[in-house]
Amino acid sequence: MTAITLDYVRKRAEADAKTYGYYLTPQPDLLQSFLEGLKVNEERYGYPLCPCRLASGNFDYDRDIICPCDYRDPDVAEYGACYCRLYVNKTVYESKQLPDVPERRPLEKQMRAYGAAAWGKEEKAEAAAEKPTEAPKPEAKKPSEVKRKLWYCKQCGYVVFRDDPPYICPICKAKRELFAEIESKIEYNG
Amino acid sequence: MQFSKVSGKNNTHKVTLYALSTCVWCKMAKQFFNENSVEYEFIDVDLCDEKDKQKIHQTILNKGGSISYPTTIIDDKTVITGFRKDQLKEALGI
Missing domain, CATH: 2.20.28.10 (Rubrerythrin, domain 2)
Known part of the structure; x- marks a missing residue:
């Protein structure tokens, strides 16, 4: 496998920004940190997961937060920058003022990063004990399955x-x- | 669960930082605490095992936070989501 270099990660991000008419974050030290985070994640998981989000390690569960994530375009359209603030629009790039961008990823998808252990075990335990069903706690909601x-x-x-x-x-x-x-x-x- | 402790002169508040090792804003939060000599403990959630991740997730949700990183919990009650310098300064009185 080809080694993932910072230069490779940078060129890929630059090419993607150019294709979609975006800019990479205007602060060089921040940009360097973003690229390093992406590199670490690509080496760790095999795909360039968003450095600002928690991975499940399962490609299907993480598909929407592989950089550039599914939320980048609506976030740049609404706030001028993506959730990480790696990708920004021209106005933000020129002003160098990075906006606050709230998390757009739905909670049930975020739960996937914590789910495998938690809800899997709970379900097994319940099935084994056959205990009567209790009112489910909202936070114990099963994460959404991937149905393409x-x-x-x-x-x-x-x-x-x-x-x-x-x-x-x-x-x-x-x-x-x-x-x-x-x-x-x-x-x-x- | 293994928290890393960082000593500082500003130690009147209990500051817990939930971070990701790859996250730029989490690094900035750590840098902010270091520069202001704030005593704090932190954990890089992405390096935890699944059991600890689940515990952290419950802790943050129980305190009324959203599961984004960095999340700072001050004195077990004030939850600050994201790297918000102003909010951190106000909560810590610095």
Whole structure:
């Protein structure tokens, strides 16, 4: 496997920023730290997980927070920067004033990073003891499963196979509301 | 659960920092405490085992915080999510 270098991580981020019309954070020391965090995560998990979020280590569970994450485009559109503030828009880049960006990732997806041990064991224990069901605590809610579906952008036809449609179409910038599910049916014969 | 303790002259408050080892803003929070000589303990959650991660998750939620990093808990009651210098200064009286 090719060694992951800081230069490789930097060039990839720069290329992605250029493609989407973004800028990388204007503070050189911060930028260096972001790239180092991404490098560590790529070496640790095998994919460049967001350095500001906790991984589950399971690719399917972490898919939405692999940098650039699913939340970057709506966050840059709303706040001028992504959650980490690695990617920023031109205004933020020029002002050098980084905004506060709240976490957009839904809580049930965040739970995936803690879930494997906790809710897995709870379920097994409950099944073994066959104890009567109690009112579930909100924080003990099972994290959402990954159920991939096909989605298409009604504006440009872009098709994506993910659990949720993108917040913003990466091709034509249409909003999530313009995505519709493609109902697929597989028939097995014989 | 293994917290790392950092001594400082400002030790009137109990400061607990939940951080990620890869997170830039968590590093800034540590740097801020160090520069202001704040005594604190921290744990890098991404380096913990699953059992500890679950405990940390429950602790933060029970204190009314959201599970983002860095999360600072001051005197077991005030929860500050993210690296908010002003809020930290106010809570610590520095």
